[in-house]
Amino acid sequence: MLLLELFWSFVKIGFTSFGGLSMIPLISAEMISHGWMTAHEVSDIVAIAEMTPGPLGLNCATFAGMRAAGILGAFVANMGALSPTYTLCAAAAVFFDKFRDNKRLGEIMTGVRPACVGMVAGVVVDLVLVNYAEAGNIHVPSVILGAVDLILLLKFHVSIPKVLMLSAIAGVIMFGVIGL
Amino acid sequence: MLAKLYIQFLKFGAFTFGGGWSIVAQMKEIYVNRDKIITDEELLDITSIGRSLPGTMIGNIAMFFGHRMAGFWGGVACMFGMITVPMIVLILITSFYTAFQSNLWVASAMRGVRTAVAPVILSALMGMVKSAFKFPPCYVIALVMFGLYFFLRMSPVWLVIIGAVLGLMMCEFYERRSH
Numbered sequence: 084m085l086l087l088e089l090f091w092s093f094v095k096i097g098f099t100s101f102g103g104l105s106m107i108p109l110i111s112a113e114m115i116s117h118g119w120m121t122a123h124e125v126s127d128i129v130a131i132a133e134m135t136p137g138p139l140g141l142n143c144a145t146f147a148g149m150r151a152a153g154i155l156g157a158f159v160a161n162m163g164a165l166s167p168t169y170t171l172c173a174a175a176a177v178f179f180d181k182f183r184d185n186k187r188l189g190e191i192m193t194g195v196r197p198a199c200v201g202m203v204a205g206v207v208v209d210l211v212l213v214n215y216a217e218a219g220n221i222h223v224p225s226v227i228l229g230a231v232d233l234i235l236l237l238k239f240h241v242s243i244p245k246v247l248m249l250s251a252i253a254g255v256i257m258f259g260v261i262g263l
Numbered sequence: 264m265l266a267k268l269y270i271q272f273l274k275f276g277a278f279t280f281g282g283g284w285s286i287v288a289q290m291k292e293i294y295v296n297r298d299k300i301i302t303d304e305e306l307l308d309i310t311s312i313g314r315s316l317p318g319t320m321i322g323n324i325a326m327f328f329g330h331r332m333a334g335f336w337g338g339v340a341c342m343f344g345m346i347t348v349p350m351i352v353l354i355l356i357t358s359f360y361t362a363f364q365s366n367l368w369v370a371s372a373m374r375g376v377r378t379a380v381a382p383v384i385l386s387a388l389m390g391m392v393k394s395a396f397k398f399p400p401c402y403v404i405a406l407v408m409f410g411l412y413f414f415l416r417m418s419p420v421w422l423v424i425i426g427a428v429l430g431l432m433m434c435e436f437y438e439r440r441s442h
Contacts, residue, residue, distance in 0.1 A: 098317045099423040104387050108412060108419040123377065130376045131356060133383065136277055137349020138319045145353035150361070157354055161346060167318030168326045168342055175316060176330035176338060179308075187431070188315045194430020196394065197401040198422050201408030203388050208413060210381040225378045233382035243383050247376055254375015259368050 085152050086159045092117065093144050093163025098171075101195060106140045108202035111209070114143075119151045122213040134244050140164050224263040228253055264333050265340040272325055272344030286321050286345075290328065301331070321345055398433050 092113045100106040107129065114120035120128065132142035141164055148160030215225045232250055235241040241249075257263045271293070275286045287310050294300045301309075309331075313323035322342055329341030363369040396402055404426060411417040 095420050097319070099420045100319075101315070101317060104384060104391070107384065109423075112416075112419055126377045126380045127360070127373055129380050129384070130373075131353075131360070135349065135352050135356060137346070137353065138321055140319050141322070141346055141349060142353050145350050146357050149354060149357040154354060157350065157357075161350060164319065165322050165342060165346070167316060168322040169339060172313070172316055172318065172323045172326045173330065173335055173338055175312065176327050179312075179327070179331075188312075190434035191427040191430045192315060193397050193401070193434055194404060194426040194428065194432075195423055196391070196426075197396060197405040198408045198426025198429075200388065200391055200395045201405040201410075202412045202419055202422060203384060203391070204405070204409050205413035207381050207385050207388065210384070214377045214381060225374070228375065229378040229382055232379040233385065236382055236386040237389070243386075246379050246383065250375040250379035251372040252375070254372045254378070255368055257371075258374045259371030 086156060088117070089148055089151055089156055089160045090163040093160045094166045096140065097164045097167045100140060101192065101199070104139070104203055105199040106143070108206050110143045111206055114147055119147045122209070126210055126214055130247050134247055224257055228257065265336060268329055268332060268337055269340040269344040272341040273347050276345040277348040286324065398437060400433055404429055
């Protein structure tokens with residue numbers, strides 16, 4: 084039953100996600116509502132997925148599946164996330180030439196892209212509320228570290244895995260050694 | 264043939280850090296430049312359709328390529344090849360994470376990493392914004408979807424479907440107006 088729930092959850096995530104970060108709102112909503120991850124763990128899996136090979140959606144599937152039902156759960160969740168690939172995509176491969184010139188897909192994306200921008204912005208606000216607070220108050224050292232990360236990314240174009248590694252080291256020093 | 268495809272995509276899958284574009288580059292290197300099995304245009308077609316269909320881009324690309332080489336099971340072989348290494352790596356990391364989550368040093372490192380996640384997503388969002396607003400109503404869609412997601416906690420599944428319908432309506436509207 085749990086395996087079926089996992090599979091179905093990731094089928095939904097798979098069929099309504101169009102690459103990269105557009106999956107995060109879906110993953111976040113599904114994981115938290117089922118109690119398979121906490122808001123902190125959603126942040127952690129996004130970071131882990133960015134630092135390891137493989138696409139975000141599948142890495143989240145493995146993580147959530149493992150946490151919910153072990154290795155079998157990880158496999159089932161992956162199969163759910165890949166369901167559009169071996170159904171829709173396999174069908175499209177047969178009629179590839181028809182699909183190539185299909186402008187409906189582009190038209191659909193005209194509306195889906197701004198919708199994803201809105202939802203991902205919502206996720207960013209969610210994460211800010213969780214990750215820069217401690218016991219309901221703003222945690223200033225975290226805010227400063229976050230601001231530095233943002234500047235590194237936008238102004239100096241440091242790559243995402245590097246920024247995440249630097250933040251991990253900063254975290255060990257700030258929260259572990261100094262105890263901020 | 265199936266085994267060969269599986270092993271090749273196993274290698275591709277091991278080197279896809281943070282996004283699907285590196286596998287497209289690897290496929291170009293091997294299948295377009297070295298073996299000359301497909302042309303640049305074909306790879307571009309596969310990539311753009313793989314991207315626009317729902318699901319994971321690299322899974323879709325693997326399916327398209329494998330299907331072209333050896334039919335449905337070729338596609339399945341490429342898809343499984345692609346996910347094998349990432350899945351094993353993530354299974355190991357998840358076990359490690361679960362075991363050491365409460366260790367002071369691991370917890371401190373993860374706390375540091377968490378402060379970077381919102382900036383990482385925000386910077387990627389900036390990249391999405393460029394291509395997201397084709398028509399003026401797109402701004403309204405983004406704003407309304409933000410509200411529906413953040414304040415009303417509507418399911419993203421519905422929001423994506425609503426977005427898709429609005430996309431079709433917008434394109435129809437602007438096409439008619441231009442005639």
